Amino acid sequence: MKKRLIYSLFLLFTLFTLGSTLTILYIYRTTFSLRTLIALHRVEIIRQNLVISAQTVQTHLYTIGTPYDTGVDEIVKNVIHLDNSVHICLGCHHTPQMTARLTEINQLAENYKDALSNLITTTASPGRIEKLRMTAIGIGTMLLDKSREMALIANNKLNDETLDVMQQIGNSRIILLVTLLLSFCIALVIAVTMTRQITAPVNALVGATRHIKSGELGYVIPFKGKGEFGELIDSFNDMSLTLKDSNGKILRYLHNLSNLYSITITFHSVSSLTDILKELSEGVRNLTESEQSGILLRDEGGEFFSHMYPACGITEENAKAMKISSRLMEELYHSSMRRPLILNDDLQGSPTAAMDTQLGVRNAMFVWVGHKGKPMGVMRVANKKTGDFTEEDARLMAILGNSFFVALENVRLWESLRLQMKELKDTQEQLVQAAKFAAIGELASNVAHEINNPLTSILGYAELMREDEDINNIRRDLDIIEKESLRARDIVNSLLEFSRKKPLKVGLVDINKVLESVIELIGVQTKDSRITIAADWGNIPPIKGDEDQLKQVFLNLASNAVFAMGKSGTLGVRTFVSGDFANIQISDTGKGIPEEIMGRIFEPFFTTKNEKGTGLGLPISYKIVQSHNGFFDVESELGSGSRFTVKLPLGDKTVKVLPVSITPSGSGVPM
């Protein structure tokens, strides 16, 4: 194409040069002829001037001495014009014949000047003057004749020359027009040809790029050409095919990666070995398009590598039959430098050669699953009929193998974790119960004398009855004893009720009612103090939860509030609905919580009650509330008191009440 372009440009340039040269030549020729013609015209003008001057002088000759005499100066002027004309003519280049004629005219002019000068300046007799006049007229007439003759010759020549020049101009015009048209046509043909030669492959390329853009990778341009465009199109076609191949590879890789990803994801979502084995064998089969796939794992004793089941393309019986000694496998593992064994059409060296033969396997591949430099298993794929295995298959299987091993480890860890969680749950339940007892104990120690009071009354009235004989008095005392006994029994029943270990029971809970029972318990505790209880019950619909656990939370908060206030203060209990939450506020007018410990109040075993507290009350309460999908809000001002707000979701949002567990936490107030 480059050569073609150069040749075309050279042709255009040559054409342009030829056209320009021809044009310049003809313009030069024509202008030269025109110049000659103009020069001839100028000469003709000179000749005409000569004739006119001579005629004028001749006229003056006849008027000298008459009233029409215009004076000598006029004659001098015309004669000088005449003389100049002659000399100009003589100064030009002429043929010898013409030069001779001009010389003759020049001589006549000189004679004419002499004759005229004599005539003008002479003063003589009229006869002599007339003779001089006739002489001058005669010379003048001859000069005129000669000049006319010359003018005629020149005029003829001028006519011929003019015709020639006109002919030349006509020819030049035609030639220039033809040259111009020819040049234009040739240039047009070259331009069109070149444009087609350039645009055709370019259009083909553009079309091809559109095909490729629309996803038609591998599109081949049918255009056949030589030169740069041919090479470009060949390269483009190669590129298109390469793109197609690359795209195919990429798609294949993506497919494999997708499979790998899905298999890997599946590995991490299943928790049993059976499921993993099933996913692995199916995944490997999909990845390698194999007929048989499975894995041999080191057994618990470590002596053998046994083929696991489920597997693909192989029966459980055949799978179980594939058992290879660990020693042999380790030798193979190390001798193969941990590289996969790819056995296409040659099963010699297969660790499962006997079974392979039995199963009619043609190709087999083994990919190691190692851990800490030791073979933990080997993945096996085999084909009876279909294609060979490749390094790429091996690489994919190796990746899968690593994921499989991780998944396997995860299953083992999960199993271990499950067991540990069970143990932990049991322990936590015991711990919660212990904390409960501790709280009860704490409560009991505070209310012991309350129980003791009715007992003392009972004992006192019993003593009085023993000494009293009045039956009425005795009856009245018995009533009192009965009343005090009942009172003690209620207190004890309450304690028993609270301390009793009950199974989790999720149901609709009337929060206000639960709080009333807590206040009843706390009322016993605060009976001898100047602590007043201010309750403000809001209209709260029943919420879903465990009544006992919630009661434990509220009792704990109320107990802490009473402790914080000491002997006097106001215990505030308020319920209200805010948004989607039921709000239970328990406040005190105690000393408040210092800021530096605010962040630790929910930590297990953190307490400000010294030996009187266990440090479990608030952490357990927090967990309980959290298990009800609720949360705490704590406000406290040093010296003014604290306010704990429990927010529990209304309606069915309290969906799942889990067993409460306690884990040490360094966090601040959970919100």
Next chain:
Amino acid sequence: MKKKAFLVFFSFFLLAAASAAAAEKTIIVGLVPEENIFRLVEQNLPLARYIERKTGIKVRFTVLPRYGDIIDEFNSKRMDGAFFGAFTGYLARIKLGVKPLVRPIGPGGLVTARSVIFVRKDSGIHSLRQLKGKRAVFVDKASASYVYMLYQLRRLGVRGPARESFFSGHYFTGNNEEAIYSVLNGGADVGLAKSRYFEKLSAQDPLVAERLFILSRSRKLPDIIFCLRKGFPPATRALLERTLINMSNDPDGIRVLRSLRYSGFELAKGSDFAPVARLAGEAGIKIPDYRYER
């Protein structure tokens, strides 16, 4: 210092003003037909163009058919100046009051001329007395050669009406060359002309030298004197004078001078006419009464 600067500026202003005034001026210069009038004009045209180039003053020549016309028509033709011959110049100075400006100088000094009386060799005439009864040809009554003829006739004792009958016939050619050729061609027996033309034709035409000889010649007289009219603007006069005097220092001027066969110009004075005044006096001419018409 300021005064000097002012003077320089003023001089420059005057010169510029004079040049500007001159630039628009055309002067008319008369030519006495000493030779072929057409050649006379052609010969002097380069000088006119030179003056125009240098001063901006256009020079227009006017040719007079007769010597005396330059006196008669000087004013009517509004001539500003003229190249006068010796006697016409003298006449014009007395009658018109023209003022001489310059006169040419040649390689040998001032250009002068003599008046010559010539005859054919085969005429048998060897003395002026033998001219009696012969046919004569003169240039013009206002030419110095005619005055010289009168001087010689006076010396011969021919005075008054006798002068008219001394020659059997005579006529005036109006120019020197034709006078010479008239004698050569037998149109006259004796002729008078300016020596410069006799020498020129003798050099150009061998027949002139071969067949004619000079019978008598005058003393040296001024050949040409360029005079300006009375009342000619002094500034323009000074400009023309400076231009003509400096021609010999200017390459362009030198070329023009060569075409005229001059070396330059020098200032002319009234006393330059003294030789011709003396000749006229000796010829018995009283200028105021002299009738120079043919």
